[in-house]
Amino acid sequence: MHPLLNIAVRAAREAGKVMMRSWSHLDRVSIEQKGRNDFVTEVDRTAEAAVIQTIHRVYPEHSILAEESGITAGRKGGTEVEWIIDPIDGTTNYIHQFPQFCVSIGIRERGQLEHGVVYNPFSQELYTASRGRGAQLDGRKIRVSNKAKLDGALIATGFPFKSHQDFDAYLPMFAAVVKQTRDVRRAGSAALDLAFVAAGRLDGFFEFGLQVWDIAAGTLLVREAGGIVADYDGGDPLTTGNCVAGAPKVQAMLLKTLKDVSAEPPIKQN
Numbered sequence: 001m002h003p004l005l006n007i008a009v010r011a012a013r014e015a016g017k018v019m020m021r022s023w024s025h026l027d028r029v030s031i032e033q034k035g036r037n038d039f040v041t042e043v044d045r046t047a048e049a050a051v052i053q054t055i056h057r058v059y060p061e062h063s064i065l066a067e068e069s070g071i072t073a074g075r076k077g078g079t080e081v082e083w084i085i086d087p088i089d090g091t092t093n094y095i096h097q098f099p100q101f102c103v104s105i106g107i108r109e110r111g112q113l114e115h116g117v118v119y120n121p122f123s124q125e126l127y128t129a130s131r132g133r134g135a136q137l138d139g140r141k142i143r144v145s146n147k148a149k150l151d152g153a154l155i156a157t158g159f160p161f162k163s164h165q166d167f168d169a170y171l172p173m174f175a176a177v178v179k180q181t182r183d184v185r186r187a188g189s190a191a192l193d194l195a196f197v198a199a200g201r202l203d204g205f206f207e208f209g210l211q212v213w214d215i216a217a218g219t220l221l222v223r224e225a226g227g228i229v230a231d232y233d234g235g236d237p238l239t240t241g242n243c244v245a246g247a248p249k250v251q252a253m254l255l256k257t258l259k260d261v262s263a264e265p266p267i268k269q270n
């Protein structure tokens, strides 16, 4: 395993310990509201600190981009290696003891995604990828599904739950996808949705208005598992926050289905 990925896994497991320590008494965890339907708990903050500490103990010069604490330049102000961290992706699930949440850590070097880890401490499933070296679930190679049609495909999505206006624009897209596929899931963690696409459990995924830490690691997982991740116009989803992913043919048909409904994505980045 690449040394950077090794530290990312160690950091993810540390965050997982923090999450599971509070699991049995979540009613006593303090929760703050960042915005409408957008929460942060003391566990998000403690888990994020554990991740950053694990990284900086070994790589004090590396930069951090983390959901709760923002951007931290490395000790030498160096930005060549950037760690993109979501300490709990699926915070709403976590608060509700709905066991679909994870820590997501992506590593970019000179702007290029190089490594990614997604870890669900409840299921203890660990997804890893390094560019050019494939994607693994618990050390075993994973591939996207071999579905070549929307008919029979299982797709995940994320709802625009923060703004009703965005939801109105999104609904016709959702309807179009439901009508053409086997079914659609809204499981509440974009990072795990992408990991599930990489593992072939889902055939595709689409969501708009995401943040870079939601999708950095998952994007690499899907690509290394042989899938496609793009934004609405074929650009970089990490820049726009709009993400359409899947097994190659499914991704292309999913994108076409969405574009047939609307030439524009329903949300720009949140």
Ligand code: IPD
Residues within 6 Å of the ligand: 039, 067, 086, 088, 089, 090, 091, 092, 158, 159, 187, 188, 189, 190, 191, 207, 209, 210, 214
């Ligand atoms: C959220 C999850 C969710 C997605 C939201 C994200 P958070 O991340 O990934 O599935 O629909 O857009 O914000 O807030 O739990 O880290």
Ligand code: CA
Residues within 6 Å of the ligand: 086, 088, 089, 090, 213, 214
């Ligand atoms: Ca997130």
